[in-house]
Amino acid sequence: MQPLKIIFAGTPDFAVPALAALIEAGHQVVLVLTQPDRPSGRGMKLKASPVKELALQHKIEVFQPETLRDVEVQARIDALKTDVMIVAAYGLIIPTNVLEMPRLGCYNVHASLLPRWRGAAPIQRSLLAGDIETGVTIMEVVPALDAGAMVSKGVVPIGERDTAQSLHDEIAHIGAELMLAAMERLAIEGSLPAMPQDESLVTYASKLQKSEAAINWTHSANLISRQVRAFNPFPVAHAMLNGEVCRIWMATFLDMPVIEKPGMILAVSSGVQVACGQGVLVIEELQSPGGKRLKAKDFVTGHGLKIGQYFE
Numbered sequence: 001m002q003p004l005k006i007i008f009a010g011t012p013d014f015a016v017p018a019l020a021a022l023i024e025a026g027h028q029v030v031l032v033l034t035q036p037d038r039p040s041g042r043g044m045k046l047k048a049s050p051v052k053e054l055a056l057q058h059k060i061e062v063f064q065p066e067t068l069r070d071v072e073v074q075a076r077i078d079a080l081k082t083d084v085m086i087v088a089a090y091g092l093i094i095p096t097n098v099l100e101m102p103r104l105g106c107y108n109v110h111a112s113l114l115p116r117w118r119g120a121a122p123i124q125r126s127l128l129a130g131d132i133e134t135g136v137t138i139m140e141v142v143p144a145l146d147a148g149a150m151v152s153k154g155v156v157p158i159g160e161r162d163t164a165q166s167l168h169d170e171i172a173h174i175g176a177e178l179m180l181a182a183m184e185r186l187a188i189e190g191s192l193p194a195m196p197q198d199e200s201l202v203t204y205a206s207k208l209q210k211s212e213a214a215i216n217w218t219h220s221a222n223l224i225s226r227q228v229r230a231f232n233p234f235p236v237a238h239a240m241l242n243g244e245v246c247r248i249w250m251a252t253f254l255d256m257p258v259i260e261k262p263g264m265i266l267a268v269s270s271g272v273q274v275a276c277g278q279g280v281l282v283i284e285e286l287q288s289p290g291g292k293r294l295k296a297k298d299f300v301t302g303h304g305l306k307i308g309q310y311f312e
Helices: 013-024 050-057 071-078 122-129 164-189 221-230 296-303
Strands: 005-010 028-033 038-040 045-047 084-088 106-110 133-140 150-157 237-241 244-254 265-267 272-275 280-287
Touching: 005 013, 005 050, 013 028, 013 050, 013 084, 013 106, 013 164, 028 050, 084 164, 106 164, 122 133, 122 164, 122 221, 133 164, 150 164, 221 237, 221 244, 221 280, 272 296, 280 296
Parallel strands: 005 028, 005 084, 084 106
Antiparallel strands: 038 045, 106 133, 133 150, 237 244, 244 280, 265 272, 272 280
C-alpha cells in the first residue's frame, strides 16, 4: 500500500484516535488543521487542542486559522497537493472549493449512525431519545451538514449505564479503525464506494443547552436517568437540594409504582432513591457546590441526607 498524503482536520479528544491511527499506519500527514488555542481553566490561559498536542508530539505542522474562507488560508492548503482530507470534529465550516482540493476527496468521522443524528451533539441526543444503539459513520464531506454519502458504519449498543463519555470513547476508537480501513482501501483502489443517505430518515442533534440540564422530577425516572447519563461529563444534570445546586453524575432507575410526591427521597441505603413522575431514580454519584464528586453512600454520610427530604 502506498501511503497517502493527508491533511487532518480535527480539534477535541474525539479526533485524537483517528489521527493517531493514521500516523501509526505510516500515512504522510503533512498538515493538521485545528481550531485556535482557547482560554481554559481558572487562569484562563490559552490551551492547545488535544489534536494539536498530538500533532506537535509527532512534529507535524499545525495550522490554526479562525476561518477557512480566507484566500491566503485556502492557498496554503491548496499548495500542499494532498491526496485526501480527513475531518473529525473539526468545528469550522469547510468551503466547497477547499473540499475539492484533495485529489481523492474529503472524508469525515461522524459520531452517529447516519442519517440519524446529523449535527453537533449526536451522542447525547441518542441517549436522551432512548435509542438502543448509536455508532459512527465514515462519510464523504459535502457542503450540507453531515449529508454526504456513507462509506462505512460501526454500531455501538447503548447500555443502561452508558454515559455520553463512555459512548464517546468507544465511538472514537471504532471510528479510527473504520477510517484507517477506508484509507487503506482508498490507497489501493483510488476511490471508495459510498451509499447516499435516506433523507426521509434524517434527524438533527442540536447543540446542548445548559438549561436542558435542570431536572424536572415530574418526568419519568427512565427519562431522567437518560438525561443524567447524556449530560455526563457536560453540562451535568442538576437539581436543588437544601437550597443549593446539586450536580448528579450517575443515575439508573427502577420501574415501579410510586405514590410519593416527585422529588422526595425514598431511601438512602443503596443509592439515593428519589420519587419521580413515574418510577424511582437511583442516584449513584453526586456533587455539592465546591465539593468533590462522591458516591451516594459517602454523600449521604457527609450531608446527612434523610428519607423525606426533597430535591427540587
